[in-house]
Amino acid sequence: MSEKIAIIIDAFNITTIEISNDELEEVTKSEVCSTMSEKIAIIIDATWPGIDVIKEFSATVGIPYIRIDLTVSLFVPILDSYLDFRNSSNVAVICDDDSSVDQLIFYWLHSRRMKLIISERLDSTVAKKLKKVRPIPNNFVLLGKTNNLQQMLKKALDEGLTFLAERWNLLFTDFNHKDFNRSLVDGQPINLLTADEQICCQFLSLALPCTCPKTFILEMKFLEIVWIEIQQIFLDLTNEKYDITGNVICEGSISNSDSTDTSKKFHKLLGDVVKNNHLIHEDGGVLRVKMRGNIEIGNKVSTEIVASYDSSKGLEVLPGKVIKPIRTFYRIGITHAIPWSFKETDEIGQTYWTGYCADFAHKLAEMMDFDFEFVEPTEGGFGEKHNGKWNGIVGDLQKGDTDLAITALVMTADKEEVIDFVPPYFEQSGISIVMRKPFRETSLFKFMTVLKLEVWLSIVGALVVTALTIWFVDTYSPYSSRNNKEEYPYPCREFTLKESFWFALTSFTPQGGGEPPKSLSGRTLVAAYWLFVVLMLATFTANLAAFLTVERMQTPVQSLEQLSRQSRINYTVIEGSETHKYFINMKHAEDTIYRMWKELTLNASPDDQRYRVWDYPIKEQWGHILTAINDSNPVPNASEGFRLVTEHIDGDFAFIHDSSEIKYAVSKNCNFTEVGDIFAEKPYAVAVQQGSHMQDDISRAILTLQTDRFFEDLQAKYWNHSAKGDCANKDENEGITLDSLGGVFIATLFGLALAMVTLVGEIIYYRNLRQKMEKETTHQIGEDDKKTFRSNIKLIKPETITIGKEFKPINYNTKNRKLMKPIPTIYPLSKNQVSHGHLQGFIN
Template structure:
C-alpha cells in the first residue's frame, strides 16, 4: 500500500460493481482486515440496498494485507480489467492509494467512506495538546481500533504516544515500569469495554492522580459507565458522541434510536444505501439495460453530490474523493458525584472549551534519580547525609541539584519526586554486564532522568544518554587535614637542641670562672694593681664575673671589661662566641617559624603517589575510582606492549633496550593503595576519615567541586594541588528519550540567563566558612610561639622582688653591709684625697 503501508497488518476488502447477466451493477468496498465483522457489515449493506432500491447488485471482495500486498493488487487489477468494475468503494482506515490509482486508470468512479475512529483520535489529540500532554498511553479495546488509530498518529500527531491493546497483568507491569512514565492515559472503546479496562487499571493501582485518565466512548451508552470506580479526588475526563452523531449516522432527523447504534456498522449500511440509489439513478439516466453499463465518472460524482444534499451533516471532499460525516463529541469531567462540562469537539470547528470550567494544564510527572551528597542534595532537617533517605519529597531536601530540578520543573511544567538508588552508588558496570546505582536505575526504567553530579563517561553513554552539561569541568582533587601547629609557650626554646642549650650554659659558667681566675692572678688586673687604674675600678670577683658573662648575651653588653690583657683576650673571644650564637639563634628562630607556617606534606598527585606515609582512598562506584582503574589498566597494557617490543623485536631490538622501564607505574601504585585502604561508601565517610587523622596523614581523592565546598565550610580541611582529569556534569536520560532535546534546550536557556553562575555562587562561597585561624604565609609570629619569653621576663621580675625582700631582711637583722648617703661635697673631697695618695705611691714600671 503506497502512502499508508508502514503500519500494522492491514487488509482492504474491495466490493466491485461488475456487470453480469443477472445484475445491473456491482458495488466494491474496502475494509481493514482486523475488523472481522466488517465483511458482515458490507454483506448486510448490499443486501439492504438491493431490497430498498430493487436494484440488483453483485459484489467482488478483494482482501489486501500489508504482509502480502501483491495478491491484493492482482485481484483488483483482474476485477478492474477483466470484469469491468463499475465502482470502487474504499472503507479502509487509511485509504488505499493503489485502489484509487487503479480506478483512475480505468476511468472507474472511486469513493472513500470514513468509518474509522479517525475523528475520535483527532478530538483526543487536540484535548491532550490543550492540556500540554506531550506524552500519553493510548489503550484500545481491540486490535481493530488500534490499527485504525495508527493511521491518524502517523499522519502527524504532535503527542508522543504509547499504543497498546487492552490491559492484562503483563501490560500492567509494563505500564508501571514504563519510563518516562506516561503523563496521561486514554482508553478508547465501547462503554462496556471502558468499564472493563478502567476497572483493571484501578485494581492494578494505575489510577493515582486526578484527571490523568481520558475515556473515549465509541457508543451512546456513557450513562452506563460505572462511577463507583471513581472517588472525589480521582476523576476522569469522559468523551462521548453527541446526540447529533446518532442522527447523522442513521441519516434521519428524528427517532434516531441511539441506544442500539453501532456507528461504523450503521454508517456503512447507510452509505451503501445512498450509493445504490445513485447507481440506480445513473443507470436509469443511461437507459438501463441488462448489461448494466458502467457509469461515467463525471455523471456519478454529479449524482453523488446531489444525493448527499439529503444527508444531513455529511460532507463531500472532492480532493480526496471522500465522504466525511460531521461528528460532535461532548467532553465532561466526572468523579464519583459531580459532572462538569469541559467543552466539545466538532469536525468543522474542532475543540471548543467551556469558559466556565477551569482549564488548567495537568503537569507531567517524572521520577528523578539523584544521590545524597553535599552540596548537591542533603536533608533540610540537618540529619547526617550518611543516613539512608526515607522521603521522596523534594521539599525535604536542599542543594544545587534540588534547586536545578525545581527550576527545570518550573520551565518545563512538570511535577517530580526524588528516587535514590538502593545501594547509594553513582553506578558502575558489574561483572555480568549490568549496572548498579543511579545509572542502573535509569537504564532499567526505575527513574525517568538523573539530576545529580554525574560525570559524562563513554562507558555510561553505552546505556544512557546525556544532555548539555550544566556544570563545566569539575575534575578530581585531593582533600587533606591541615597540620595543626604544636602550641607551646616555650616553642622558641625548641629552635636549638637541648645539648646546644647545655653547651651555652656551660660556656657561660666556664667563661665566668675563667674571668674571675684571670682577674685574681693577673698582676695587671684592677684587683692586684689598683694604682694603675682609676679608683673604684671594677673588680671581677666570682659573682661579678658570672654577672659579666651573663649580661654579655644582651644588647646592652656586659659593662666594664677586665683591665688585664689576658682578661680582655678571653672577653674578646667570648664576645665573638656570643655574637655568633645570637645571630644563629635569631636566624634559626625566623626560619623555624616560617617553615612551620609553610609546611605541607604533599602538593600534587605525583608527590602523593611517591610517598608511603600518607594513605588515601576514593568513593567507590564513581568516575574517580574508574579513572584510577582505567589508568592502571593503561599502564599495564603499556608495559605489556613495551615488553613485547623489547623481547620480540628483531632488527631494531637494541633501540628498545633501556635500563629503566620508560613509563612510571604511578597509577598502579595509587590503585593498590586505594584497594588496601578500602574505598568508602559515601563522601561523608571519606571526609570524616580525613578529619579523624589529626596528623594530616590521610587524604581523600574526590570530586573537586565537593572538596572545594567542604573546604569552604570546614577550617580544618585543605585542598591539595590543582584539579586533574576534568570532566563536565550533565543530566542523563534514557536512551532515545524524548526528554533529551527538551532538557537540552532548557539548559541552554538557563546558561544564557547566567543561572548556573548565580547558583554556583550560592553554594561555593568562601564567606560561608566564617572566621578561621589565619595560617597563610603572611601571618606574624603568634603569642603562643613566643609567649615563653614573656614568662621568662616575669620570672626574672619575680626573682628580683624576692632578692629585694632578702636584702631588706638581711639589713634589718644587722648585716655587715652598710649603706651610707654621701653628699656631693664630701664625695669630691674623697676623690681628691685618693688622687693625691695615688700620685705619691706611683712607682715606674720598666
C-alpha cells in the first residue's frame, strides 16, 4: 500500500511524497525534512490513517498542516450512522477491491465496532468462511461500485448467504445506483445505502436535477475543490502581508513567531471557508465531503426509501416509515429424539423441526425477542467424548458453532465440564419398558374352541348312542311303561325314537331331560348318561372360564426385576445409547462391589463374625440383564426396537428405552403397553456455552413458563392418547365382549330362525292335508247301519271309573269297537267332524 503526502512549495507548486505503510515514521520525517530545505507553504496529509509525527513536526516549525480524506470512507458515514441506528455492534464487510479493505480498517480502527471482518472479494471460498463465522455478525456489507455490487449480490444469493436478508447492506461508492437491478432483491428486506446524486451535480456545478456522469470520481473532484480553496487562502494571506514560505532546518529547528502567526491565520481562514462551504466539512481535524444519502429497503415489489442521511443532521427516518433494529439471532442445536424433536414435511415438500423442544424454542424466542435457526450436528447425536474431544450437540456448543441447545440433552457432570446447563430443568425422563400386548385370536364362536373337534364328535356320538339305547331298552324291556300297562295304567311317557333323541338332547340343559324311563334298566342307563352330562358340562364350563380369563390376562411381567428373572421374554436396547451405558455402568458397579466384598471376606480373620451371612448380599441382577441384552443383539435405533416389539405378536419381546419416547409410541400404537415404573430418572435442561450471558434470561423465562403451565400443555399435546380412539377397548376391568360370546347369540338366532322355518312348513303341510280331505267323498249311513248302532248303544252299560291324571273307563266293550271309535279329526278342528245333531239323528 502506498500513500501520498503533498507538500506545497511557494503556494503554487506541489511536491508529492509517496510512502508505504510498512515504512517507519522516522523515515517519513526524514523525507519531509529533505524537502523542507526548500521554501514550503503547507503540508497536506492525504494518507489514510494520518501521520501524527508529521503533524507534530509541522506545528513545531510553524507550517500549516491539514489532513484530507480521499478514501472510500467518504461514503462510509452513511453506513456508520445506519448501523448505530440499528444498534449493531459488529459487521462483516466485503469490498470490491483491495485498497478499500485497508482504508476501512484505518477508518474503523478506533470505532465502537466490537468485531470487524473485512474481505477484498466474494467468492466460494469467502462464502464458506462467512458461513462459519460465529457468532453470526449483526450486519453484512457489500461495498463497491454499482456494477461490482450487482455481481457480488448475485454471488451471495447463489451461495445462500442472505438467509438473514434484513442484515445485508449494499453501500454504493459511486452515483450510478439507479442502474442497479433492484429485481435482485426479490422482495427481501435487503438495505441499499446510496449517495445523493445532487452532490455530484453540485461538484460539477450542474443545474438540478442532473444525471451524474459515469466518469465522475468524487475523490478527485473533492481534492480539486480543496486545492482551489487553499489557493484562495494563500492569496488572502499574501494580500495581508503574511510570509507563506520559509526555509526550515529540521534538526534543532524552532518555529519563529512569523511562521506561527501565519499558521494560525491559515487555520482561521480555513475554518471560515469550511463553515461557508456546502460541500466540505471538518470532522476531527480531517476535511471530508459533506455527504448526503438515502437508505432503501427491499419490499415485495422493489425497494422504498425509508430514511435519509446528512453529515450535519445525521440519519432521519422519513414520516410514516419504520426502521427495525437488528434482532438477536441464535443458532440452536437440536437432534432427532421423538417426541422431543423430529422432522416433518409440509405441504410443499419442505422439512421442518417439530416436537416438544421445537415448540419450547419457538416460545422462548417469542418471550426473549430473538430469531433463530435449528442446527443439527454434522457428527454424532447428543454428544460423545472421543480422545478428549466432544462431538454432537455438546461438541458444537463447546466449539461455538451453536449458541444454545434445546433438545433432549441429559444433564451430566462430564458435560458440565465443557458447557453450562441452565437451571431449572424443563422436563424429567428416565428408562422404561415397552412390550406388545399378546395377540389373542378372537372368534364369535369362541365357546366352540373350548373343546377339540374330536371331543365334540364324541359328545354327539354319545348322545346318538344313548338315544338309540333308551329307545331299544324301552321297547323291549318287559317292565317299561309301554309293555306293562297293568302297572302303569295312567298315561306315561312313551320313548319312541324321536322322544329318545329329545330326552338325550334336553338332558344337557339345566332343566333336565324330563320324565325318565320306568324300567330299571332304562333308569340305570339314564343315570350313567346323566353322570356323563354333568362331567361334560363341568369340564366345558371350567375350560370356557379359563379361556376367557387368559384372553383378559395382564402382561406377564410388571417390572425390570421380573423381566430379569424370566427367560421366555427377550429384551434389548439401542447400542451405545444412554440406556445401554446405564446397564453397562450398573454391571460395572455390581462387579466392583462384588470384588470389594470378596476382598473383605477373604482377608477377614476367622473370628470376624461381621461377614458371616447365610444369604449372598450382592445380587447379580445387572449382569444377567446385560448378558440377556447382548444375547438379543442391541438394535441400531429406536425404530428397529419398536419394529421388533411389533413383530412379536405373542408379547414375548421387550424394548428398554427412554421413557418419554416409549410413552409417545404407546400413545400412537394400540398394540403397545408400558411395563412397570420408570427407573433411572434424569433431567433435561437447556445448554449454553460456558459463561454465556443468556443463562439468567433463559432461566427467568423457564420459570415464567412453568408458572403458566406451558410445559404441562406440551405434555398433553405430545403424549395425548386420543390418537388411540379407534383402538378396541381391552380394559381388563370390563366384562366379556361380543367378540368372544357373539356366537352364542348367533346360535340362538339360528334356532329361532329354524323354528320359524319349521312353522312355515307345518302350516303348508296342514293346508295341503286339509285340501286333500275335502276332496274325499262323504260316507252315507244306511238303515242297516242305524239299526246296528242303536242296538250297540243299548248294550253299553256304565262302568267303574278310576282316578288318575285323567278320567278314563277301565274296560271297553270290545264289540264293534271299531264302530264306537270317534271319527278322526285334524287339529284344531275338522270340517268333517261329526256334530251332536248328526249323532242324535243317527241314534234315532
